[in-house]
Amino acid sequence: MSKASVVIPALNEEEPIAGVVRECLATGVPAEVIVVDNGSTDRTAERAREAGARVITAPRGYGRACAAGARGVSAECDIVVFLDGDGSDVPAFIPQMVEPIARGTHDFVIGSRTRGKREPGSMNFQQVLSGRIAGWMLRLLYGVRYSDMCPFRAIRRDALEKLGMREETYGWNLEMQMKAARAGLRILEIPVDHRRRAGGESKVSGTLRGTFVAGARIIATLVRVALA
Numbered sequence: 001m002s003k004a005s006v007v008i009p010a011l012n013e014e015e016p017i018a019g020v021v022r023e024c025l026a027t028g029v030p031a032e033v034i035v036v037d038n039g040s041t042d043r044t045a046e047r048a049r050e051a052g053a054r055v056i057t058a059p060r061g062y063g064r065a066c067a068a069g070a071r072g073v074s075a076e077c078d079i080v081v082f083l084d085g086d087g088s089d090v091p092a093f094i095p096q097m098v099e100p101i102a103r104g105t106h107d108f109v110i111g112s113r114t115r116g117k118r119e120p121g122s123m124n125f126q127q128v129l130s131g132r133i134a135g136w137m138l139r140l141l142y143g144v145r146y147s148d149m150c151p152f153r154a155i156r157r158d159a160l161e162k163l164g165m166r167e168e169t170y171g172w173n174l175e176m177q178m179k180a181a182r183a184g185l186r187i188l189e190i191p192v193d194h195r196r197r198a199g200g201e202s203k204v205s206g207t208l209r210g211t212f213v214a215g216a217r218i219i220a221t222l223v224r225v226a227l228a
Contacts, residue, residue: 003031004154005077006094007069009062010055014042015199020083021051021087023091027096034072035085038065044085046051061174063165070160075145077135083208087198088122093190097154100188107159107185109151111152111175111192120197130218142181145189149218151174152192159185171221178225179211 006024010017017035017162024033035048039060048055058068070080082087093111100106117135135146151173161177165172180187 002098003077004075004079004081004094004098004102005074006030006033006081006083006091007066008033008035008066008083008085009038009058009069010040010044010046011038011060011065011083012040012042013044014047015042015086015201016197017044017085018047018051019117019198020085020087020091021048021053024083024094025052025092027094030081030096031077032074034069036065036069036072038062048211049057053170055078061088061168061170062170063175066198067165067168067171070157070165073157078157079154080157080160081152083152083223088195089150090193090195093192094154095154096190096192097152101154105186106188108149108155108176108180108190109153109190111145112146112148113150113151113152113192114148115193116191117193118195122196134177134218135148135221137222138178138181144177144181144187146177147189149177150192150194155180155185161182167217167221170217174218174221175225179221182225 021033033053035053035055037045037055037057044056056072058065079098097109100109131148134149138146167175
């Protein structure tokens with residue numbers, strides 16, 4: 001029987017992280033929840049452990065955190081679920097993410113916030129637009145339909161290892177989607193609900209600078225992977 005591990009990259013998520021971990025465990029799906037402390041200066045790691053997560057550390061960088069979490073998955077787990085630690089993703093959808101992979105019909109399942117129910121203020125215009133533009137470009141490049149670059153996703157562990165992920169920052173999600181399409185993985189996109197973050201400040205969309213930096217990394221990733 002397939003077993004899933006949930007990986008949660010987290011940077012200064014002291015307020016929401018315990019609730020996120022508990023929501024994940026409450027689904028009864030994951031064999032473990034791994035929180036990757038990405039250089040927090042608050043009590044993120046402590047709160048995560050108290051809630052039942054295993055905590056590992058990684059240098060600053062969203063992609064570095066995701067990669068470290070994937071490397072830390074227990075040997076018996078063959079499905080890896082990624083979601084953010086700010087409380088915006090809804091762990092109740094984990095069973096729907098994992099089931100197609102466990103059943104053997106798909107290799108990679110990604111959530112679409114734009115197709116699901118979005119709490120007002122949970123996504124800004126730039127996030128919605130960038131997801132649609134990236135989806136349009138990936139359809140032209142690979143013939144695969146994506147409507148979002150949602151961080152909430154599940155993938156077969158062996159398939160992830162074969163992708164050869166390199167991106168260390170915010171381009172990680174796009175790189176995975178591009179390489180999954182190029183590798184011919186069986187991809188499924190499902191609608192997922194999305195909430196306003198439960199605490200802290202967004203590292204991507206909270207400031208104009210954050211939005212610009214993340215956008216630049218995503219564009220660089222798109223060009224690098226497309227030309228590879």
